[in-house]
Structure formats: C-alpha cells, structure tokens
Amino acid sequence: MRDTELLIPASSLEVLKAAVLYGADAVYIGGEMYGLRAKAKNFPKEDMAEGIRFAHSRGVKVYITANIVAHNEDLEGIREYFTELREMEPDALIISDPGVFTIAREVCPEIEVHISTQANSTNYATYNFWYAQGASRVVAARELSLRELGEIRAHIPEDMEIEAFVHGAMCISHSGRCLLSNYFTGRNANMGACTHPCRWKYYVMEESRPGEFLPVEENERGTYIFNSKDLCMIEHVPNLIEAGVDSFKIEGRMKTALYVAAVTRTYRRAIDDYRKSPELYRQNLDYYREEIAKCTYRQFTTGFYYGKTDENAQIYDANTYIKEYTYIGIVQETDERGFVKIYQRNKFSVGEEIEIMLPDGTNLQRRVLALEDENRQPVESAPHPKQEIWIDFGEPLAEGWLLRRKE
Numbered sequence: 001m002r003d004t005e006l007l008i009p010a011s012s013l014e015v016l017k018a019a020v021l022y023g024a025d026a027v028y029i030g031g032e033m034y035g036l037r038a039k040a041k042n043f044p045k046e047d048m049a050e051g052i053r054f055a056h057s058r059g060v061k062v063y064i065t066a067n068i069v070a071h072n073e074d075l076e077g078i079r080e081y082f083t084e085l086r087e088m089e090p091d092a093l094i095i096s097d098p099g100v101f102t103i104a105r106e107v108c109p110e111i112e113v114h115i116s117t118q119a120n121s122t123n124y125a126t127y128n129f130w131y132a133q134g135a136s137r138v139v140a141a142r143e144l145s146l147r148e149l150g151e152i153r154a155h156i157p158e159d160m161e162i163e164a165f166v167h168g169a170m171c172i173s174h175s176g177r178c179l180l181s182n183y184f185t186g187r188n189a190n191m192g193a194c195t196h197p198c199r200w201k202y203y204v205m206e207e208s209r210p211g212e213f214l215p216v217e218e219n220e221r222g223t224y225i226f227n228s229k230d231l232c233m234i235e236h237v238p239n240l241i242e243a244g245v246d247s248f249k250i251e252g253r254m255k256t257a258l259y260v261a262a263v264t265r266t267y268r269r270a271i272d273d274y275r276k277s278p279e280l281y282r283q284n285l286d287y288y289r290e291e292i293a294k295c296t297y298r299q300f301t302t303g304f305y306y307g308k309t310d311e312n313a314q315i316y317d318a319n320t321y322i323k324e325y326t327y328i329g330i331v332q333e334t335d336e337r338g339f340v341k342i343y344q345r346n347k348f349s350v351g352e353e354i355e356i357m358l359p360d361g362t363n364l365q366r367r368v369l370a371l372e373d374e375n376r377q378p379v380e381s382a383p384h385p386k387q388e389i390w391i392d393f394g395e396p397l398a399e400g401w402l403l404r405r406k407e
Contacts, residue, residue: 004241004271007063007163008264009253013047014330016062017054018257021400022359023268026061027051028094030253031081049088061091065253066104067116070097082107094139105134112136114163122148124155127162137161139249142170146243146305153244161246166233167263167292168251170303232300234288237270238278239305258327261357261402262295269361291361294325328354328403329389334396339372344389348405349381354393357402366393 008024010016019027029043029051043051052062064085070078078100085093086108093111095101096118104113114137115121115130122141130138140149140162153162231251233240240248248271250263270288274281329342348354350371356364371379374388382389 001241001275002244002246004245004275005163005247006264006267006271007247007249008260009250009255010051010260011253011255013043013051013054015255015257015260016051017400018261018330018402019264020055020058020060022261022264022357024060024264026063026091026247027055028063028065028249028253030065031085045084052088052090056089063092063094063114064090065094065116066100067094067096067118068100069118070100075099075103079103079107086111092137101133101135109134114161115139117141117165124152127152127156127160131157131160137163137247140164140245143304145307146239149243149245162244163247163249164240164245165231165251165303166240166245166248167231167267170229170231170301229299229301231303232292233302233305234267234270234292235285236302236305237267237274237281241274256327257330258325258402258404259295262291265357265359265361266291287361325355325404325406328405331397331399331401331403333399335390337392338394338396339370339390339392340397341388341390342403344382344385344387346385346405347381347383352405354391355404355406356393356397357404359401366395368392369394 005025006023007026007028008019010019010027010029016027016029029048031043031045031048048064055062066078066081068074082093082104090111092114093104093108094114094116095104096116101113101115104111113135115135117139119126119130119138120141121127121130121138122144127138137160140152142165144152144164149162149164156162233248237248248267250260250267252259252263266288269284270281273284327345328348329345332341332343334340348368350368352368353365354368356366358364368391370392371382372390372392373379376390379389
C-alpha cells in the first residue's frame with residue numbers, strides 16, 4: 001500500500017498552525033501574488049517564512065501555489081517571486097502554466113514542482129509528459145473517475161505522485177476554469193478573483209416575454225441551475241487509496257481555522273483507521289459523517305469519481321448555510337492559575353458551555369467559570385471581536401486547541 005498524504009489548505013498563519021496541529025501531512029498556501037485565490041487572505045512574506053519554519057519543525061511539508069494563467073506582464077514578477085521563495089525553502093510549487101513551470105525550473109530547480117488541477121491533466125500521456133519535464137506530481141482534473149485514476153496509476157512511473165481533491169467546493173466548469181465570473185463581474189477566475197457565480201440564484205427569461213421569469217424546475221424560490229454541491233469522500237477512503245491516489249487534497253483556502261481543524265482531524269482519523277484496519281474504518285463511519293457535518297453546511301456529492309454526474313449529483317435547490325457551531329477562538333497560552341488566553345472570534349459569556357476540539361478527534365464539553373479581560377479584570381462576557389480574553393474552565397488547555405459553541 002502506498003503512503004497517503006493529507007494535504008490541507010491555509011489562508012493565514014493561524015490556519016496553517018491549526019492544520020499542522022490537527023493532523024496535516026502537508027499544507028498548501030498562497031503568497032500575495034500569483035495564486036488562484038485572490039480573495040483569500042494569503043501570506044505576507046514574513047508569515048510565509050514563519051509558517052514554513054513552523055511546519056518543518058513538526059515534520060509537515062509546505063507547498064506554495066503559483067497557478068495563475070499567466071500573461072506577459074506577469075512573467076518578470078514571477079521570476080523575482082521565485083527567487084524570494086527559494087530562500088524560504090518550501091517543499092514544492094503548484095504550477096499550471098508551462099511558461100511559469102519553465103521559469104521555476106530555471107530559478108529554483110531544487111524545489112519540486114506539482115502540476116495544478118488548472119492544467120486539466122486527464123490522461124496518463126499528459127502525466128508522463130509532465131514527469132519528463134521534471135514534475136514530481138500532478139493534481140488530477142476534477143472530472144476524472146476512480147477507474148481513470150487507476151488506469152493513470154498503472155501507466156506512469158512508480159515514483160510519480162497523484163494528488164486528488166477529496167473534499168470541498170466543486171467548480172462546475174472544467175477543472176475550475178470558469179468564464180461566468182469574468183462575464184458577469186469582470187473578475188477573472190483564472191487570475192484568482194472568482195466571485196462564485198455558479199452559486200448564485202438564477203431564473204430563465206424568454207426574450208419575447210420581458211419580465212416573465214420562468215423557473216427551470218417547479219420551485220417558487222427559483223433554482224440554482226449551476227450550483228455545485230460540496231465534494232465529500234470521507235466514506236470512500238478505501239477506494240481512493242486503491243485507485244493509487246497519493247495525496248488527499250482538501251479544498252478551502254478561504255476557510256477559517258475552525259473549518260480546517262475539523263476537516264483535517266476527521267480525514268486524518270479516517271485515513272489512519274483504514275490503514276490500521278478496514279473494519280475499524282467501517283465501524284467509525286458514523287463518527288466521520290457526524291464530525292464533517294459539524295463544519296460543512298452544504299449537501300454532498302462524490303463528484304465524478306463514480307462516473308458522469310447528473311443534475312441530482314451536482315446541483316440542488318437550496319444553498320443556505322445552516323450554522324450549527326460558532327467559532328470562539330484558539331488557545332494561545334495557559335497562565336499559572338489555569339486561565340487560558342484566546343483572541344475572541346464571537347461573543348460568549350460566563351456560564352456558557354464551550355466545546356474544546358482535541359487533535360485526536362475527541363471533544364470536551366466545559367462550562368465557562370469566569371472571564372477576565374486583557375487587563376485581568378473580571379468580566380461577564382466577551383463582546384468585542386478579536387478581544388484578548390482569559391477563560392477559566394477549571395483546568396489548563398494545550399496551546400493551539402480550538403474552541404467552539406454549539407448553537
């Protein structure tokens with residue numbers, strides 16, 4: 001059995017640390033330029049360097065995205081950017097453009113290159129092409145089935161790796177190359193500025209009947225004719241491993257630390273359980289489903305992994321997020337009295353019950369016994385966003401543990 005990597009997204013240094021502490025084998029991040037998530041917070045140079053040091057000190061790899069569809073004016077800046085990245089020693093660059101690939105091999109040949117899903121690699125000849133150019137890994141096009149991935153695995157070198165998305169938003173256009181965002185809003189999805197118009201609400205209007213909106217389905221609220229469900233393969237880990245997928249990639253470089261921690265530790269446990277015993281994995285399926293449901297609010301699909309999809313697998317008529325848990329904060333430190341410090345993310349008060357998420361997958365329920373503000377004065381609640389607050393749970397907590405409240 002090949003090793004299985006769990007690859008987690010991070011939008012900031014805080015989220016990177018959560019991913020590492022909750023079980024990631026590798027983290028992928030974007031700098032402030034040349035990644036396909038312009039709306040993500042992304043990493044200033046100082047945070048990127050610190051994040052790489054933090055991850056490496058704990059045996060976790062860091063990959064940096066540079067997967068825009070580059071234009072002429074981007075090329076010189078990309079060369080300078082790669083020169084700076086070389087000093088930080090990331091483990092790999094994620095690239096889709098052949099010109100950008102060539103520059104990376106010239107400027108930092110010692111850094112591995114992974115070919116982005118944006119390159120639309122759908123067959124083993126393409127994988128072998130990229131291997132011959134020096135790429136060590138290809139991120140599978142989202143349209144590939146497990147059968148196709150197995151065929152690719154059988155026709156590429158043993159040391160070439162296959163990375164595949166296993167969880168998160170599923171772009172409806174071919175491997176994420178969406179024209180709707182540019183058409184409707186002038187924001188180019190291939191330059192990292194996608195507005196996700198596939199998730200908007202649409203009606204159809206006939207040209208000869210202006211103002212008369214026709215639903216595509218019998219639904220008085222309209223329909224989400226392009227709206228993709230979220231991919232979730234937590235129940236299909238064995239099939240992914242058997243197909244030869246080396247890296248399980250989670251989508252979500254614009255997600256919070258709470259989301260990242262919850263998804264990371266659940267997939268971590270599922271992978272580890274299966275490698276210990278397929279029966280143990282089967283016994284814990286309900287646990288995996290419950291934990292994923294706590295942090296992901298959309299309906300799920302298995303995407304294209306089991307063949308071509310129909311309208312029932314890829315769209316649905318409601319995309320309302322149902323908020324079941326509220327993010328409270330991350331433990332920064334514990335003082336000599338056992339109070340834990342956080343920077344509050346949502347209001348909470350003395351007497352409320354808070355859930356503490358442990359990296360091993362267990363949850364602790366603890367009541368807030370007392371609160372103190374940044375001046376160590378007693379308070380009844382923490383109403384201000386990012387307020388420094390000290391919490392008495394009656395026991396110390398480890399740095400990096402996440403706190404949430406069930407609604």
